[in-house]
Amino acid sequence: MEIKETLDCKGLSCPMPMMKLAKAMKALSSGEILEMLGTDPGTKSDIPNWCTKTGNELLESTNLEGGVTRMLIKKA
């Protein structure tokens, strides 16, 4: 699985992670995968909801040490 881009949103709170993610996804082509790292607990519900709405696929959501959530999102 090739990760096309990593988006670092650590330290940012709502709505910045969501805004940055939407912008970054625009630049990807269909099927490409983005890795997002964030520390805002809100992203754990916001991003799955957004993926459901947009058709992008949330491949993985993992809690790492240090309060970081790693999400892998495949562009529809």
Place this chain on the structure above:
Amino acid sequence: MSESSKDNNVLVQLFRTFFGKHWPVWVGGIVLGTLNILLFAIKSPWGASGGINNWGENLYSGFGLFDLAEVVPVNMNLYGMLCLLIVIGSFAGALFSKEFAIRIPPKGELVKGFLGGGLMAIGATVGIGCTIGSFFSGVAALSGGAIIFTIGLFIGVIVALKYLLWEMEKFPKWSSGKSYTFLAAGPKKGNWQIIVGVIVVIAVGVMAYIYSGSNITMTWFVIIGGLMGLISQRSRFCIVKAFRDPFMSGESHGAVGVMAGLLVGLVGFTAIKMFGIGAGESGIRAIEMTWVFPHFWVKAIVGGVIFGLGMTIAGGCAVGTLWRVGEGQVKLWVAALAFLLISPLSKLFIVPSFEKLLPHTLNYKNYLPDYLGYGGAFLLVVLIILVWYVFVKWNERTGKFSAF
């Protein structure tokens, strides 16, 4: 398996239900709406900006500034304590779910936190209320001014969202750079957070008990404030999200959650007002006019717009700021600091100058049932919520008004 370990599993399951993952926002909205009715039945409805203002006045009076010596101490002020307990309740909720961490964002975000908090303070003092007092409680209280304030909030949110999108395109570095996270838990670490959470809950219980001897109303405010903070944190109940997300990501979860709470509050408040429950010597009219502020319509619209700008830039409304303070978001610590520092100054210097410019006829208490009757006022608010609901759901499907 022994009986006790079965019980233990049941309790662990219950704990995980509450703290394993986030609650749907509508669940939070309904419970918060119910607690809001309880606050009104006990004393008066939920408000946030007055409590934060009380913090600021105490800070200034502590330094002997601005002739604020007569200020009520925070521990004696119902709303000062309610706000404090929202922070503490959220802290407990974040600890139990191992979501607490001190999160320091890049510098540009801290600047936005301060600016947003300052604008919220000005908006709340000019508009007489915030997203809680003049929206979540004010609209439920059938105040015409609250509906105008809400329109102002929408305008402010849309303008500020345009700004944030522009800033992200033109100056992406403002929200990028070095960030720090401290005290975070992880999948294998951080069980200390749950232990601290238990200590915090016990401390709140002790605090409520201490007040019960002399001030039983405060006991209830302490308990309800703590619950409100915890529920807001678990459901991520945030009014800026409700107003902003349909125009940003197009999502409606936050908006529907707020609508659910508003509807519950509306039913309870209408009953309390119609029957004059708890009117006592003050009379039914005093109950009817509770949370109907003299801001119809100029102060409401101006205050609403400024507050809407501020909460969108800060990334948290009055209550959204407070519970994010409790879960360790330093941007919102800065926003809350600006709110409490600027609110008393705005009351002293900005509001009087603004009021001088306006005739009384542009700032009065507008109680909708005086014009429409209780049935008409109730139906009007229900209709507004219904139109809002249809709009956010249609927009979620079509994306007509969402930025991405």
